[in-house]
Amino acid sequence: MFLYTGKSRLAISAQFNSIGGFTDSASSCPIGWDLSFVQISVINCAATATNINTDSAEVGPESNDSVGSSLEAAAVEMESVSKAISDVQLDNIMENNLNGSQENSTGKNELSGFWKNANETMQKFDANKDQHLDFAEFSALCEALFVNNGKAYTIEEKTLRTIFKIFDQNSNGVLCMYEFTECYNAWIKKILNPVSAIVVIDVQNDFISGSLALKNSPAHQDGAEVVEPINRMLENVAFDKVFYSLDWHPTNHISFADNVNLRKLDKSSPIQDPNEAKEFDVVVFEGPPLMEQKLWPRHCVQKSWGAQLQDDLKVLPDGQMIYKGTNPDRDSYSALFDNAKTSSTDLVGLLSEFGITDVYVCGLAADFCVGKFMSVETCHNVLFIVKKNKNLTLVLLTLTGFTGKDALDLGYRTIFVEDATRGITMEGINATHENLIENHAILVQTDEVKDMVSGVDRRPELGLKLALEIEKKRLQNGKTEKN
Template structure:
């Protein structure tokens, strides 16, 4: 995959406004010294809280160059991240860290797209999302095939650093299949103690080891079957990589990063680290299961994470809303596919993503 585009917005210099409040054009080639000079209004060689606030107002803008509202708590958290010695100022050395680790990554992010489980069984096969209850979903929201068009459009129009396709890839004797329930012993704490009483979508507890809860699904995405194949209409980009999950018969795997017990990784972590990715864009099926688990794990790993709403479909409106709220609470962002390109190119710079990066930098400083 090609590198992220080198974005430029004119000269990258200070431009005072009529009220003497400077605006600043951030680019990937702007010298750090120009930036600190632009906002150091009292010329003491440091940035105080007010001056840092001005920097953030210039930095966090949408694609129309309109400033985002930044709540005071987020501003304080970002300022405190770089005021390492807690003297109320971001000094020259502290600003070097702010510039290299934060500003440059916000202006020129490196983005990966993770397309989750756009497979036949989830679209028109044994575990099709379209078979969901009418009481749970509006019909328009229930058609899993509708994710293909926005995903293809993104692949055609947005230059991601790397693209990954995940596949549920289960062996015949996988623990999640209802028809395999008698192959393993239920734990005494299982809400359904008799395996013969278990039905599709019930949750049981297996003895293990380790003891684990498991939702029972219809047989789906069996390795090398038609149901496990990517949908024929989904574009597969040259140079992309496939991530296989759920290959261990004894543990399920919703996330593209780990199995559900975090006993093993899929390899995606190493892939992202090797390409220097800063931002993860996640979409696919199912919104409130594998897509949500992948996005939450991306946040846990420290990536600025974006879930693409119209390129994902799920089973329950209530669970989809809960997924969105979890992402927002962890400084993730949920957007429409039309908004992706501007964020990838650094023209739309969201304060939520800036806060996420600042908090990750703070963790590293404390280690």
């Protein structure tokens, strides 16, 4: 059985061997499903307006023009798919699992050799030929999986045990074929064959040489310096998708100091007379909602020179612009929220539509509000943009659009391209780096990116991140089923 989306790469010829939340009660071995895979697929289904036949569990394409339909629609479709799956004959699913998926669900390259399918991989690493992978056998697999141009990375045993435990769903100390099939489909395949997007953040005139030039901020970094490494990446690396984000404010934006008269100050505002308010002061607007607001110089006004991408930045013809801060009444924090619910929905949708597994982040400014956002468990932090500091905004765009019991949980593997970013304060930059690493993102240099995107440099940290996401989704799915 297949899901068709009419879009080649993502088309989820899903064979339902990687769909979340199903347990074979007749067997001691739970069958693993990769929810994210189907989520991505289902969004795509929704975007191409598929119809779902819940009896046959087949999804067919339908010519239509509703590309970009809402994510709620996707969630509804998701439910339909789930229902359809539960009617499917278990035997067929198992058979598909055992055969391994010949379809390349996410990646662009054909997998070959012993990585070709779950069965071949199992045979390769099942040293004692008992049709199970014990921890030692799994460790050997990881040694072959996590390499840089053939050279194995050293992986801590603790990390290996964490990953092994995630896939050993019945905790009997070995991976049976069913468990391993999930491991293969949801994890190994994506590691071998990542689908990569780069998000070039706010490389705009105002942040480089305009009203909020980075070089005037405490770290005195020159924003223009990101242009060369970013261009180098865009020229040499075959990203699956390229996004450019732009701060894009209307002239009456709440954050501009010279707009302070446009809105009423609240009684609680530390400055009561708007004529006394200056740039970088904090005021409180009456709202609703009540809004504490730092006042910034006018910057990145829609269609102005300051909002334009820096002249030398390479803009690929198929690169997509992501506009943010477009709501006049939202400050940066609310814009974050707002971004998360509206403008980031576009980005979420796009990342999903293209089956992105890995997000590379570069641009301005490198710092973001540490802890405040990244520590939020449910917030699958991904892209950060600009929000506040002494004299620059530092916004964090989080992909929080999907919440609730059937929430789509998009935990992308995130790669921060260190030499293609510049920040505001050294403290902020260092804290950002630490925070990224704690959250299983990695820092790399521009020249390392090509091999990672092509799948010849495969980092264990990102493998751990993906495994943790699989576990998180499984738990969420379990809760959903109980409710």
